[in-house]
Amino acid sequence: MSDAILQVRNLTKIYSLYDRPIDRLKEALDPRRKKYHHDFYALKDISFDVRKGETLGIIGKNGSGKSTLLKIISGVLAPTSGAYRVNGNIASLLELGTGFNPELTGTENVYFNGTLFGLSKKEIDERLDRIIEFADIGEFVKQPVKLYSSGMFVRLAFSVAVNLDPEILIVDEALSVGDTYFQHKSFERIRQLNRQGTTLLIVSHDKNAILSICNSVILLNAGTFVMQDEPETVMDYYNATLSENTGNIIHQKTTENGKIQTISGTREAIIEDVALLDTGNNRVETVNVGQQVRLRIVVSSTTDIENLVIGYLIKDRLGQSVFGTNTCHLKQNIVELKRGESYILDFKFNVDLGEGSYSVAVALHTAETHTTKSYEWRDLALVFKVVNTDKSKFAGVAWLPPSLECGHG
């Protein structure tokens, strides 16, 4: 691809692990070249491209190699084999506040930190006001960093990093720093950078962050490349893999509207049907804002199940969770199913949602969440559209109609 700003080909990183530190020396000096270490694959044969202006998310469990990958792309670690090519300058936020010295003032640290990222004095001079304004730590900027609260510290560090104006910005778990207000602000800044054409590589465990800013997501597992696809698809798959029980089968198929549906679980209980019904018991795909509907879930089982929990999750267009609950949360009596029996559940609610397209994921599992034992988890079990036919115009994903009281004070 000619417009690829980053190309990664067959990247492999092997760490030599020694049982005891002395083994490293023994191996280096052993005349028969006997091996004292065993290889650990932190990354195994990873290849992908990132186009200019794209936002790529990298997800995976702890120890799946996400950070190693980012460190190699940043040029900090050298790969054992394979190659990568970067067409542009990179700034990486591998750790906020690298090189901050507690004895120096905020401004001094900004200069030092900026220098480490390769900026000249003039370039930092130009950015200093922006950085200080964004960090918003007031007069503390003239005080030694050791007097800062930990929140102020990360705010300043984050502010330096996002104001470096690199062509590629690598962010490792740095999105959720500071208080809620600052999180919103930093998130907005990341979006803005993306709009300006900065290519972003993001590692995060924050599902919504990934879903809302990434164009594409890579899933890694134990150093191997699992898949790369649209954020929602990969997230659904990843979510499915989190279920720890054995016999968990995951497969993904393309639905009629081109979306990829993930179904996982042991299949001991099966979702027979999911439907959205209006008050007249007709199936609907388009509903009005505030309309009363029933979500009908039909379940059957292939074995005796004592404590079945049935739940659903409404997600917006980007896959971000809007609302979810289950029979356990609703303090509903535990559902018991004999082998071969089927069971019908109706969740009745008003669609107090903003205009747009929504999907429903349905889950059958044992405990409160699906991670312990999941019988079936079905993403995109149902897709419906919300339109506004009779309400006043509004913005957003929720319908929260206010009443207005006003007057001259």
Place this chain on the structure above:
Amino acid sequence: MFNGVLRLISVSVQGAISFLSEIWGKKYAVYQLVKRDLKERYIGSYFGLAWALLQQTLLVAVMWFVLQFGLRVRPEGNVPFLAWIVPAMAVWVLFSEALNTAANSLISYSYIVKKIHFKLSILPLIKVLSAAVIHFIFLFLVVLVLLIFGIYPSLFWLQSAYYFFACICLVLGMSWLASAVMVFFRDLAAGIVILLNLLMWITPIYWNMEMIPPRFRILCYLNPVCYLTEGYRRSFLYNIPFWEDALWGFYFWGVTFCFMAAGIFVFRKLKPHFADIL
């Protein structure tokens, strides 16, 4: 063979030029790092760099007292003893301070090595340069002592710049070598301390080269640090130009070149592993 040597030289000259131009491009980063290194050393103390001066002064005073009145060392020529030892001490302190701190530089800057894509060969240079700054403070002391003893500035004093440059080159080559190896073999730190201790007494800093029989004097000439200490004396006290002993100069630069080449080679070879091990 001859072609091989020629190629080696041309490759290393090219390497040196590209390295220098890269550093020049990063001069602001180097400046910031050196400034911060010095600040960190004396930060929180009210007198700051004055401590450096005080430390040097005390060292000179003790050495003067012990050597002149205790051991009764005689300087060469008609030079007051104190004026005789300070120039050599100045360059020796530069050498030992630079090597000692630079060898440890990758470990002390591990947060840069592990977290930021950075030109790592600059890190030993930072420590060498901050030792150089302290050296300039020492030079004030040298000038002061010389003036007190009625030795007045001559053009030859400027020649010390040549020996200063020579010292930086030698210590830089050694630092690249030592700092890279140190990452893998931390025990080297203890080895360097011992080496510096031995070198301090082997090198004629506090004693006169004339004191040993001429047939053994060759051992002094083989020590590259001796070229530097004698060079400072020649510049500040004896007004001897550096080209007078050209052979010694060639030998010194040969040794320096070897250290440089070995340092750059080993550093480059081991660089990919630094972040893995630190």
